Amino acid sequence: MTLRVGIVDTTFARVDMARYAIEELRNNDPSVVIERITVPGFKNTPWAAKQLINRGVDAVMVFGWIGPSLTDKITYAVASMGLIMLQIEYDKPIIDVTVHEDEARDERELFDIAVDRSRKHARNLILMLRGELTKWAGMGLRQGRPDVGPIIR
Numbered sequence: 001m002t003l004r005v006g007i008v009d010t011t012f013a014r015v016d017m018a019r020y021a022i023e024e025l026r027n028n029d030p031s032v033v034i035e036r037i038t039v040p041g042f043k044n045t046p047w048a049a050k051q052l053i054n055r056g057v058d059a060v061m062v063f064g065w066i067g068p069s070l071t072d073k074i075t076y077a078v079a080s081m082g083l084i085m086l087q088i089e090y091d092k093p094i095i096d097v098t099v100h101e102d103e104a105r106d107e108r109e110l111f112d113i114a115v116d117r118s119r120k121h122a123r124n125l126i127l128m129l130r131g132e133l134t135k136w137a138g139m140g141l142r143q144g145r146p147d148v149g150p151i152i153r
């Protein structure tokens, strides 16, 4: 069955994260169909995700970029609730691939986090929809930084 993935991203973001995710999705599933909507900022992402779900996508990836101020963080918390409600209401997974500007010390690190997180979550989505993610359960996987591994006692 052809997989249809919705992509939502913002002009607020400072890295075109969707570009790397789409490349990864196509590498892992050459027949994947991509539907993309770009919005100004994170608070607009629930609307765009709903549009794509109504078009019949199997899942949505939302590429957020959140500034360092308290106002930015509140924006994220509020709009995230919208994305969670959509998942429950429409029974479709939404993978939140957000980078927070205060995660990194400089732009170089921020860029690397954004690309790594985008690629790894694209792979997560494909594996999850294929039911193949369970073999990685508890393995301490991280998106944006190197994996930390499992704790074994």
Ligand SMILES: Cc1nc2c(=O)[nH]c(=O)nc-2n(C[C@H](O)[C@H](O)[C@H](O)CO)c1C
Pocket (backbone or CB within 6 Å): 010, 012, 013, 040, 041, 042, 043, 044, 064, 065, 066, 067, 071, 072, 073, 075
């Ligand atoms: C304060 C603020 N912070 C962010 C942010 O950190 N990341 C982001 O993507 N967008 C931000 N925005 C913009 C809003 O999400 C939205 O695009 C505008 O309020 C227009 O509806 C706002 C207004």
